[in-house]
Amino acid sequence: MPHHLMNLRHVPDDEADEIRELFERNEVSYYETPPSRWGISMGGFWVHDDDEAARARALLEEYQLQRQIKQRERYRQDLIQGNAGGIWYRLRQKPVTTVAASLAIAAIIFLSLMPFIRL
Template identity: 70%
Template sequence: MPHHLMNLRHVPDDEADEIRALFEAHEVRYYETPPSRWGISMGGFWVHDEDEAARARRLLDDYQRQRAQTQRQAYEASLAAGETGGVWSMLRRRPVRTLAAVLAIVVIAGLSLLPFVRLG
C-alpha cells in the first residue's frame, strides 16, 4: 500500500530538489506525483513499503529540522541587513508600489463589503 511522505504543493523547487537528492543518496525507493495546476490533486513523494516509509520519514524529519534552522538564519541575516522587514521597510524602499498595493486592498475590500453595508 502506498505511503504518502510529503505534499509538494507550495514547496519551493530547491527544497524538492534537495529532498530528491537526499532520497537518492540514501537509496530510498520513492516515486513522485506532481501537483495539478488547478489544485485538485496534491503531488507528493510516495513509497510502497512500510519499512521504507519509516526510514524516509526519519530522513525527512532530520532534513526539515536542518532546513528550518538554515532558513531561519538566512531570514535573520536578511533582517539584520535591512533587506527584509514589515510594511514600514517596504514603504521606505518602494513607497509607490506599497501605497498602490494598500489602495488596491482597500478598494477590493470596499467593493466586497458594499452589498452588506447597503443592507443596513
C-alpha cells in the first residue's frame, strides 16, 4: 500500500530539490506525483513499502528540523541587515503596491459590510 510522505503544495523548489537529493543519497525508493496546475491534487512524495516509509519519515523529520533552524537563522540575519520586516518595511520598499493593496482590501471589506451597515 502506498504511503504519502509529504505534500508538495506550496513547497519551494529548493526544498523539494533538497528532499529529492536526501532520498537519492540515502537510497530511498520513492516516487513523486506533481501538484496539479489548478490546485486540485496535492502531489507529493510516496513510497510503497512500510519499512521504507518509516525510514523515509525519519529522514524527513531530521531534514525538516535542520531546515527550520537554517531558515530561522537566515530570517534573523535578514532582519539584522534590514532586508525583512513587517508592514513598515514593505511600505518603505514598495509604497505604491502596499498602498494599492491596502485600498483594495479596505474596498472589499466596505462592500462586504455595506448591506449590514444599512440595516
